[in-house]
Amino acid sequence: MTESADVRFLLTIQQNGSLIAAARKLGLTPSAVSQRLQQLEKKLGTRLVDRTARKLTFTEEGTLLCLRGSELVQQFDTLLEDLQVLHGGLVGPLKVNAPLGFGRRYVASAVAEFQRENPAVDVALTLSDEPLTETADRFDVVVHIGELRASNLVGHAIAPNGRFLCASPAFVKRFGSPDAPDDLARLPCIILRENKEDVSLWHFSKGKTSRSVRVASKLSCNDGDVIRRWACEGRGIILRSEWDVADDIRRGSLVRLLPGWKAPDANVIALTHNRAGLPRRTRDFMQYLQARFRPVPPWRT
Template structure:
């Protein structure tokens, strides 16, 4: 089977105009060049060069192969350049999947800023309550919050994030403050349903003690804004990410419960299908996401800092 190296070899002969000069150009011995030419002609079953003449002369078949082959090599080089541009340049497409609330509040602004800087990159962002479940293989990058279970995807840290147990002052006045995680089993709770997780099983840790509590959610939604609003209205206790409830805690519309008992952290990560060989456009987008949470995450700013930022 003829390959690109064979065509390039034949083109080198035509450019050098002699087998001796070709040997010098390619750093081979004259006998090696002659042997390779014979092998190529044998492989094709065609004589490519008339070596009986005083000057090197290509046969009609050899001329055809050089002429058409040169075009093929040019197309191949163009293809490699395009692949290189996609790998290292800011062209191509990025398909992103992110959770509803976090995607609206933080990812969308990065997409807008990235697009302004790199207008040749096309971005498709999908917001979902199941970013891991919803065909993650169709996306170049998946934004995920929380523990990553049984996934072949590669995790890239974006920002730290804790989970917090919260309720409104009105709820506390009506039901009292829980003194232990076990009290939650008897109190109205509100759950967020995402990624097909067990939304009624809550875990807490204090020093070396871990407690798993099976709650009985009175309300369940797949939208974090909705359950936060329900909690603000005094309808139950929520277990939510600090990025989502930090402003409510600062305003006093929600109060943190059981601060000495720590739920598992829910760090923000970006998931990709591979760790090495990521296109530059994807690596640059992830860096821009990371930069917006440095040196401090917006949800960990003080009231004064938050006011100045706004």
């Protein structure tokens, strides 16, 4: 039977995509990694990875070993961590991914304070404009805002968050205020590019009535803070998360448009792997993050 170290070794190759990248991650030479892989295959009596000059392809046996082995390794790590917790607190690595703007404003401080309270936990925070990518499974927690499409990750509610249609008072004075969603098609709008979505098709509802409108945009960006500042400067209309524009609306830098029409909510959730077997540090961080936004998130106070 293979040992947990062998499974971890194979998982490192899978996660890094090449023997060279795995060697860099493990602090070994590529030849040492290749030799160890050959020894593992010899011990198991089966080929785990088909290797060519251009790519690695896991065999059916290698894929099965990674799939089932990762579950066993996680359960083993959780058991060890629970034992260590009994003797003095949380330990181990915690990898967190969050959107750029929300991550800077809210997640970064939560991560830093959680680590200060749990000094034996090593937290690595990654901010991304596309947190839901094929690399999401490399993180323990992925903070996501908005609708969750098909995923093998488990969602945990963090905070409610609406989406507001906004523009500056100067823009409204110049172009007027739309009376219905269809009016947006003739007005300058600013687009936020995120998660490879159809971001120029905006959806609204009022009671049982729904409207979708394709907006025209001469300005777009993948950073929500940039489009918010552009809107404050009067450059166009934005459809933006409540957490990002609530302060500007209170200050009068932005005004809500079409308040009678509701855009789909973009609630804040955190994604983890299977609920069962999560390390204690991951579970505690999830609860810590949830507590920071309850009973009312800061953008609604």
